[in-house]
Amino acid sequence: MKFAFITRLSAAAFATAALLLSACATAPTTNSAPANASRNESIIVVKDAWARPTMGQVMGNQGSMGNMGGHGGMHGSMSGSTGPVSAAYMTIENTGNASDRLMSATGDIAEKIEVHETKSKDGMMVMQEVKEGIEIPAGGSVLLKPGGYHIMLIGVKRELNVGDTFKLTLKFQSGKEMPVEVTVREP
Numbered sequence: 001m002k003f004a005f006i007t008r009l010s011a012a013a014f015a016t017a018a019l020l021l022s023a024c025a026t027a028p029t030t031n032s033a034p035a036n037a038s039r040n041e042s043i044i045v046v047k048d049a050w051a052r053p054t055m056g057q058v059m060g061n062q063g064s065m066g067n068m069g070g071h072g073g074m075h076g077s078m079s080g081s082t083g084p085v086s087a088a089y090m091t092i093e094n095t096g097n098a099s100d101r102l103m104s105a106t107g108d109i110a111e112k113i114e115v116h117e118t119k120s121k122d123g124m125m126v127m128q129e130v131k132e133g134i135e136i137p138a139g140g141s142v143l144l145k146p147g148g149y150h151i152m153l154i155g156v157k158r159e160l161n162v163g164d165t166f167k168l169t170l171k172f173q174s175g176k177e178m179p180v181e182v183t184v185r186e187p
């Protein structure tokens with residue numbers, strides 16, 4: 001079957017496929033495992049992981065945080081009952097040839113860590129847990145950013161100041177686990 005299929009490809013189609021393959025192979029992101037993975041699997045690369053300081057949110061600075069997609073205000077109001085909250089953001093790339101999903105994250109920085117999405121609903125920004133995970137398509141990337149997907153840190157155990165770092169472990173549907181160092185900075 002496979003051989004028959006290949007011989008039916010026109011020379012032009014074959015050349016195009018070869019070009020696409022070589023374009024993928026030379027994509028400018030090489031901060032991951034060696035490219036010996038010709039089988040179907042995801043190869044996850046995480047870039048620019050950062051989190052909000054806890055200070056501004058605990059102070060309930062809703063006026064300026066409102067510009068960040070309404071997220072800060074909600075975090076501010078949540079902090080009363082759950083302790084300090086923060087959110088982590090990052091770019092997750094998949095340089096492999098199978099899609100994957102970010103399902104959850106763990107770490108000892110917070111009592112509870114959830115994958116969330118902020119959405120506009122009836123003119124208001126609301127956020128909710130993303131139980132089905134976030135798809136990271138093969139050869140693509142997903143940006144976790146204020147006003148969109150984020151990793152919610154609920155009940156942060158220590159004050160997060162600009163310049164601090166902490167660790168999270170991202171867990172994917174494939175079973176892969178990715179340790180990430182997160183740097184605290186202003187949005």
Ligand SMILES: [Cu+2]
Nearest residue numbers: 087116127152
């Ligand atoms: Cu959230």
